[in-house]
Amino acid sequence: MSVTSPVPHKIIGVAVIWNHQKQILIDRRLPQGTMGGLWEFPGGKIEHDETIQECIKREIHEELGIEIVVGEHLITINHTYTHLQVTLTVHHCHHVQGIPQAIECAEIRWVDLNELDQFTFPEANIEIITALQNSKK
Numbered sequence: 467m468s469v470t471s472p473v474p475h476k477i478i479g480v481a482v483i484w485n486h487q488k489q490i491l492i493d494r495r496l497p498q499g500t501m502g503g504l505w506e507f508p509g510g511k512i513e514h515d516e517t518i519q520e521c522i523k524r525e526i527h528e529e530l531g532i533e534i535v536v537g538e539h540l541i542t543i544n545h546t547y548t549h550l551q552v553t554l555t556v557h558h559c560h561h562v563q564g565i566p567q568a569i570e571c572a573e574i575r576w577v578d579l580n581e582l583d584q585f586t587f588p589e590a591n592i593e594i595i596t597a598l599q600n601s602k603k
């Protein structure tokens with residue numbers, strides 16, 4: 467008889483942050499740890515008693531030191547990696563104040579939508595990027 471233990475499930479709020487030049491903010495994960503060195507949209511785990519919008523606003527302040535307005539829902543992705551299941555709830559967001567700083571990541575960049583293909587993202591992000599490209603057509 468084999469016993470399988472369920473993989474951990476993380477609920478993550480994710481921000482697609484736009485500036486006035488219609489660029490999107492992406493960050494590179496630290497080299498060590500899960501999905502190290504890959505690019506991502508900033509965000510993180512939801513805390514209890516928090517809405518997804520509150521989670522996104524808090525994570526962006528903690529990780530990048532900036533203020534944003536959380537806008538329209540873009541997509542929710544359920545994805546299972548080998549040792550981890552994630553639910554990524556993605557919202558369009560707007561940069562309001564502050565210069566983004568790489569507080570909890572290796573690097574950050576403002577990029578055009580058509581430049582996203584040049585960066586390596588986690589597997590779950592393929593669907594997010596497709597949704598973004600389709601929503602802007």
Ligand SMILES: Nc1nc2c([nH]c(=O)n2[C@H]2C[C@H](O)[C@@H](COP(=O)(O)OP(=O)(O)OP(=O)(O)O)O2)c(=O)[nH]1
Pocket residue numbers: 476478479480500501505506507508509510511550552554588589590591
């Ligand atoms: N923020 C973010 N996370 C993503 C994206 N795509 C993707 O698969 N993920 C995964 C990577 C992580 O496992 C998880 C984000 O959780 P997290 O940033 O709070 O957690 P972490 O793994 O960095 O670290 P920890 O706090 O659990 O130690 O979601 C994305 O575009 N943005």
Ligand SMILES: [Mg+2]
Pocket residue numbers: 508509510511
């Ligand atoms: Mg994070």
